[in-house]
Amino acid sequence: MDFDEFTPSRRGVIVGGAVTVAVTTVPAVEAQVPRKQTMAHIEKVAFEVNGKRRELALDTRTTLLDALREHLDLTGTKKGCDHGQCGACTVIVDGRRINSCLTLAVMHEGDSITTIEGLGTPEKLHPMQAAFIRHDGYQCGYCTPGQICSAVSVLDEIRRGIPSHVSASLTDQPQITNFEMRERMSGNICRCGAYSNIAEAMADVAGEKA
């Protein structure tokens, strides 16, 4: 679907990248900009989020992170750097953790996405959420949803035998050690420096001593 097929009231909104500015400065019906350069492309996509099927028509530029936060009101997943460097946006897609800021929503047709809201609820916490609380695995809490999605995946990756940079042997089953967990969690930055407590929480869930 392209610009012309979209409702006229959206025309003034979808100009270049300055979507929110345009809302207040451009008359709603006709945008004062040359068409070809500013055309937004809308695509439909359907995927499952936390077990629920969701269908969206999105500007192709929408990242999975923005789709979750801005279109599906799932604001548990956080936007930190928006460049794959901090890990705050980590979600689990088809069983694997990824940075939701460096992937387009339209690339996830048919996928199954789990966010922090899907791991557990305040009434029924995921064991990793409960362990983070028990071990004080955060201070400000901003990176925590990404940390928890990563932590759950890290234990799964070790169980599945995926080696890491610090694994002494490439061919042996990796062990759940503090050293392994720290390396594997390096894609999640915590400004408050709750790292050691995060590792304790993970060790608790894994049933080992860190």
Add this chain to the structure above:
Amino acid sequence: MKAFSYERARTPAAAAAAAERTPGAKFIAGGTNLLDLMKLQIETPQHLIDVNGLGIDKIEPTPEGGLRIGALVRNTDLAADMRIRRDYGLLSRALLAGASGQLRNKATTAGNLLQRTRCPYFYDTNQACNKRKPGSGCAAIGGFSRSLGVIGVSDACIATQPSDMAVAMRALDATVETVRPDGTARAIPIADFHRLPGATPHIETALGKGELITAVTLPKPVGGTHVYHKVRDRASYAFALVSVGVIVQKDGSGRVAVGGIAPKPWRVEASEADLPRGAKAVAAGLLAGAKPTHDNQFKLTLVERTLGAVLAEARG
């Protein structure tokens, strides 16, 4: 980000044909490098061709006894494949030294080879950069060049190719397989895949317009002890200042490839004859003709010492 149209390609040949036909088209695989650059408007494709559904995501044995790695095989899956871990350990080690767990879950074999430089001036759109804007100059030359290249560089560009995986692929004599827009296939030895910058640093590889990578093949395993060391500013999740990958045989012969110092994974086969004489001799051959800056001349010493450490480890 600039607006772009989007399509899901159905076959490799159709993807290549669409990429040639459509103005401003680019392939997108994991998206971990391309989207980063699109957000900064360093890359501004008008059309994205999603290659994730092409089914080229398997690792298969070749008739020659090697492995054919589909272009869409994720970095995690490649590093964790038991055949790679057992017979091509250098490749697993290099992959696991790169990026983060989340990124490796998305990043693909082809995308990793094609990731662009981390030169800070390339990333800063206010600065002159011949790679980003041909003819605009190079702010890195005379700027802060600590992380940049020392060999294979030119007066137009001193950037490095930042891939860890490519260093291992170079030591393993990999071959890049492609399909062109006319449907024909070709094989490019990894040694010829990345180009030196010369006067045209914006042309980075041997790929033609619309040409799609379909696989990377590895020859039959060569045995030996595989070691990869990456020297960086923090212990994890940082690009290499210098990285050294070696495969050393019992008789003392071997292969050496170096990352973080050049516009391509750096290997000088002739210098490998000096392996029995030690790191200093090999490094002298590897780095002959180097043109470091004041800021990055430490890399010459670092290569020699890292190679020394790697050889000591390989020889037990």
